[in-house]
Amino acid sequence: MVVSSLQSPVTYPIHSLPAPAASSSYPVEHQPRRAAIAADHLNMVFRSGGGSYPALSDVQLRVPSGIVQLLMGPSGSGKTTLLSILAGILTPTDGAVHLLGEDITQMSRRELARFRLENIGFIFQGFNLFPALTAAENVELALKTKGVSRRFARKEALDLLEQVGLADKAKQLPKNLSGGQKQRVAIARALASDPPLIMADEPTAALDSHSGHAVIDLLCRLAKERDRTVLMVTHDPRIIDVADRVLYLEDGKLTQTPQS
Amino acid sequence: MASVARKNLFEDIPRFLVAQAGIMFAVSLVTIQTGILNGFSRSTSALIDDSEVDIWVSAEEMVNLQLTLPIPAATVSEIHAMDGVEQAEAFISRTTTWRSPTGDIAPVQMIGFDPASRMFRMGQLTEGAIANLQEPYTVIPDRANLGALGLDEVGQSASINSLPVTITGFTRGTQSIASSAYVFASLRTANAYLNSGLTTTSNCQLEGDRLTCSNMFERDASDIALDPPRALRGSDGITFVMVKAQPGQDLNVLSRRIEAEFDGMVAHTQTELSTLTRNYWVGSTGIGFVLGLGAGVGVVVGVVIVSQILYASVVDHMKEFGTLKAMGASDWMIYRIIIEQALWMAILGYIPSIALCGGLGWWTFATQGITILITPGTAVVVLGITVGMCVVSALFAIQKVTHVDPAIVFKA
Numbered sequence: 001m002v003v004s005s006l007q008s009p010v011t012y013p014i015h016s017l018p019a020p021a022a023s024s025s026y027p028v029e030h031q032p033r034r035a036a037i038a039a040d041h042l043n044m045v046f047r048s049g050g051g052s053y054p055a056l057s058d059v060q061l062r063v064p065s066g067i068v069q070l071l072m073g074p075s076g077s078g079k080t081t082l083l084s085i086l087a088g089i090l091t092p093t094d095g096a097v098h099l100l101g102e103d104i105t106q107m108s109r110r111e112l113a114r115f116r117l118e119n120i121g122f123i124f125q126g127f128n129l130f131p132a133l134t135a136a137e138n139v140e141l142a143l144k145t146k147g148v149s150r151r152f153a154r155k156e157a158l159d160l161l162e163q164v165g166l167a168d169k170a171k172q173l174p175k176n177l178s179g180g181q182k183q184r185v186a187i188a189r190a191l192a193s194d195p196p197l198i199m200a201d202e203p204t205a206a207l208d209s210h211s212g213h214a215v216i217d218l219l220c221r222l223a224k225e226r227d228r229t230v231l232m233v234t235h236d237p238r239i240i241d242v243a244d245r246v247l248y249l250e251d252g253k254l255t256q257t258p259q260s
Numbered sequence: 261m262a263s264v265a266r267k268n269l270f271e272d273i274p275r276f277l278v279a280q281a282g283i284m285f286a287v288s289l290v291t292i293q294t295g296i297l298n299g300f301s302r303s304t305s306a307l308i309d310d311s312e313v314d315i316w317v318s319a320e321e322m323v324n325l326q327l328t329l330p331i332p333a334a335t336v337s338e339i340h341a342m343d344g345v346e347q348a349e350a351f352i353s354r355t356t357t358w359r360s361p362t363g364d365i366a367p368v369q370m371i372g373f374d375p376a377s378r379m380f381r382m383g384q385l386t387e388g389a390i391a392n393l394q395e396p397y398t399v400i401p402d403r404a405n406l407g408a409l410g411l412d413e414v415g416q417s418a419s420i421n422s423l424p425v426t427i428t429g430f431t432r433g434t435q436s437i438a439s440s441a442y443v444f445a446s447l448r449t450a451n452a453y454l455n456s457g458l459t460t461t462s463n464c465q466l467e468g469d470r471l472t473c474s475n476m477f478e479r480d481a482s483d484i485a486l487d488p489p490r491a492l493r494g495s496d497g498i499t500f501v502m503v504k505a506q507p508g509q510d511l512n513v514l515s516r517r518i519e520a521e522f523d524g525m526v527a528h529t530q531t532e533l534s535t536l537t538r539n540y541w542v543g544s545t546g547i548g549f550v551l552g553l554g555a556g557v558g559v560v561v562g563v564v565i566v567s568q569i570l571y572a573s574v575v576d577h578m579k580e581f582g583t584l585k586a587m588g589a590s591d592w593m594i595y596r597i598i599i600e601q602a603l604w605m606a607i608l609g610y611i612p613s614i615a616l617c618g619g620l621g622w623w624t625f626a627t628q629g630i631t632i633l634i635t636p637g638t639a640v641v642v643l644g645i646t647v648g649m650c651v652v653s654a655l656f657a658i659q660k661v662t663h664v665d666p667a668i669v670f671k672a
Contacts, residue, residue: 080670089586089666110590117588124669128583132267141264145589201670 035098036065036197036229037086042095044081044252055081057252059095063245065196068220068230070243078252079233080201086231087120087199088112100196117146121190123219125202127182129174135161135185136170142192160188164218180211187219191226198223200232209238216242265600268573279569283609284616286562286649291617291634291642293555297548298638299621299631303436304541305534307371310381310434315503315515316351316533320526324537326353326369326439330497331525337494339501342521344514347504349374350492352450354499355440359419360410367440368401368409368420372450372498379502382444387414388429393446396488398428404629405441406430420453424486435629438541451496452489503527559649566653570602574657578664586666595658602654603647610646614639 042059045052055078063069073079084090086097088104096105100119104112129138139157148156161170164184174182183203190198203219204212216232216239223230232243240246248255269276302309308316308325317339322328333350340348352372359365373380375393382390386403393400399420401409409418416427420443434442445453464473492498505514515527528536542548574581581594614634621632 084667084670087586089670113585113588113590115588116586120588122583122586122669124583126579128579128669130264130267130577130580132271133264137267141584142587145584145587145593 034065034101035062036100037061037063037069037231038098039082039086040096040098042082042085042097043093044078044085044090045093055252056085056092059249059252059254061086061247061254063229063231065100065229066224066227067244068223068232068242070240070246071231071233071249072235072237072240072246073249074235077249079235079249082249083199083201083231083233087122088116118193119195119197121192121195121198123183123186123190123198123200123203125205127174127179127186127206129182129185129189131174134171134173135166135177135181135188138174138185139188139192142189146193148193156192157188160191161185163191163222164188178211179207180215183207183211183215184218187215187222191222194226194228196228198228198230200230200234202234202236203232204234204236204239212236213238263600263604265597266604268577268597269601269604275569275572279565279605280609280612282565282569283562283605283646283650284613286558286565287610287613287642287646288617289558289561290555290645291613291638292620292632293551293558294638294642295617295621295632295634296630297542297551298633298635300437300547300551301538301542302633303631304438305537306383306434306436307380307442308530308534308537310383311379311502311530312381312504313379313502313530314505314509314511315518315527315529317501317503317518317522317525317527318499320524322526324540325500325533326355326436326537327540328353328499330499331501332494333492333496333498334494335522335525336498336501338522339503339518342518344506344509344517345503346506347379349377349379349502350447350498351380351500351502352447352454352498354450354454356421356454358409358441358443359422361416361418362410364410366408366410368443369440370399370420370450370453371442371444372447372454373444373502375446377502379504383431383434386430386432390429392428393444393449395426395428397424397449397452397486398426399443399445399449400429400431401427401441401443402435402629403430403432404435408441409443423453425453432629433625433631436541437630438545447492447498448489451492455496559645562646562649563653566602566605566650567656569605570598570653570657571660573601574598574661578661579668581661582664582666582668585664586669591662594661598654598657598661599651602650606646606650609650610643613646614642 039059039061042056043054044056045054059082071079071082081090085092088097088099088107092105096103098104099115102115104115107115130141133141136154136157139160140153143153143156144150158167158170161167164187166181166184166188169177169181174185177185200219204216207215219230220242305325317335319329319331336348336350339345352370354370355367356370357365358368371382375390382400383402388400392398401411406412411418411427414427414429418425431444464471505511511529515529518527519525584594617632617634621634624630624632
């Protein structure tokens with residue numbers, strides 16, 4: 001089944017995936033598409049000052065490829081921790097993460113960096129643009145990091161900025177752009193070299209309602225056009241309507257519906 | 261794409277300028293200290309280096325150009341007669357006492373040579389002519405010593421060892437920082453001043469087991485009349501014989517032959533005597549250590565300043581560096597940005613510093629007669645030190661960014 005509409009959430013049966021473990025905290029359904037993101041029995045415990053603080057508890061997750069998956073929950077529920085683990089930035093206390101079929105929890109630091117470089121585009125709450133670089137240069141930097149040649153990077157960066165509606169802002173520094181425009185530059189940067197996965201952390205948190213919605217519409221449209229998988233962490237209920245599927249995280253546990 | 265390092269650097273102009281001022285201070289300190297050491301070292305051997313003498317012959321006790329025992333003037337003609345020698349001339353260098361026109365005394369280094377010599381040069385004449393030294397009782401001092409000698413202009417009179425002297429010109433660029441003020445004179449005049457017409461008589465008497473001596477100083481009657489100084493006799497003392505070898509001669513072989521021929525004498529090539537003199541002054545005065553210490557302090561100051569600036573810059577951009585790491589950029593790519601930033605700081609601090617030191621060197625030479633010698637070799641070495649200093653400074657920032665947790669990118 002292919003997503004037909006962005007207006008209503010869609011859930012996918014996942015009968016093509018391996019059977020979930022009995023202890024899964026999220027009742028996994030069968031679905032026709034391969035899982036772009038899969039997490040098995042993820043646990044994360046932070047230790048500090050002699051105490052231990054569980055952040056995630058036995059999380060099971062399957063995100064089919066080509067959908068926009070929203071991960072919602074209140075502050076402190078563990079959303080960003082889960083995203084960090086799924087992106088290979090944080091190592092879980094135990095459990096496994098498969099991205100595009102590869103077990104990233106078995107990878108070395110160098111292999112993980114290479115995997116992220118080739119397969120994941122990031123969008124951050126605080127945009128994280130280089131303030132000294134223009135919009136085009138920020139996108140170019142991402143392309144150069146991926147080994148794209150200087151000349152091609154410039155052309156590709158301008159194309160991407162055009163796709164996010166910022167062709168006329170290519171030479172502007174981030175300080176001269178609005179919050180929405182900065183996030184659109186960040187989207188262009190995330191789409192550089194067309195990674196199969198896009199992970200976004202609270203992409204609308206720093207934006208007003210109108211800008212936030214516009215940015216999410218743009219991100220989802222571009223992802224759908226390219227058949228890319230988007231995992232978006234947010235606690236912004238205004239953007240729930242653009243997602244294909246929504247999961248909730250509360251107290252480190254995944255649920256299909258909000259518990260509170 | 262524009263350089264991230266360069267753009268980061270120019271993002272905050274005031275901070276960049278503070279950093280550059282720090283680097284300029286460090287580079288200037290290193291350059292000036294090195295330049296002073298070079299200038300000091302060069303000045304001690306300037307008379308040797310500027311001459312066209314192939315071999316310098318002296319008493320074997322010779323320590324450097326200014327410190328040696330006399331040898332008989334007759335040696336000059338004997339050496340001149342040797343096979344392979346084209347020309348041999350006497351050279352006198354001894355310390356004596358100067359009394360200025362106002363009566364103040366000062367030590368001077370009397371340099372006597374043949375004004376018609378084609379071998380010896382006494383720097384760059386700024387007033388007068390070398391031929392003027394043929395006039396008896398005339399000298400040419402270095403301009404750098406006008407204050408010390410109480411002189412203002414050509415034609416002034418003073419005295420050396422109680423004999424009158426007339427200034428007949430000025431030269432420049434000859435003065436050794438380590439020596440007394442140079443005054444150049446003809447061999448005859450120098451010999452007259454150094455022996456100054458005074459004779460010493462010692463009268464000793466043995467009374468029982470006690471020896472009692474008295475010295476009597478007497479002025480020669482002919483000197484009171486200030487007759488023209490006489491030509492050097494074979495028994496007069498000189499300090500060096502300057503030798504010009506015939507073309508094609510092996511200077512080392514000729515030196516060994518001279519030493520074999522003249523017992524108690526030593527022969528050095530121009531390079532050997534120059535090195536000997538420089539090493540003596542640099543080593544014996546400890547100036548090399550003192551100036552080296554100053555240069556070392558400059559490097560430490562530079563490292564501290566550049567480290568702080570780079571470290572602050574990295575901390576300011578930690579989130580961006582974290583973003584690059586999260587995106588999968590290699591550590592080396594991030595290191596490269598920081599090192600490139602350090603190199604830009606080095607280059608942009610070095611260029612104005614070298615220009616500044618060059619100007620300062622010109623000014624000190626023009627006004628004080630002190631040479632701050634910045635050779636191309638010095639400039640290259642200082643560039644290397646500057647680059648090394650900035651790269652070492654970058655290591656602190658690299659250490660910081662190495663431990664950045666990419667998870668910080670998810671914090672707002």
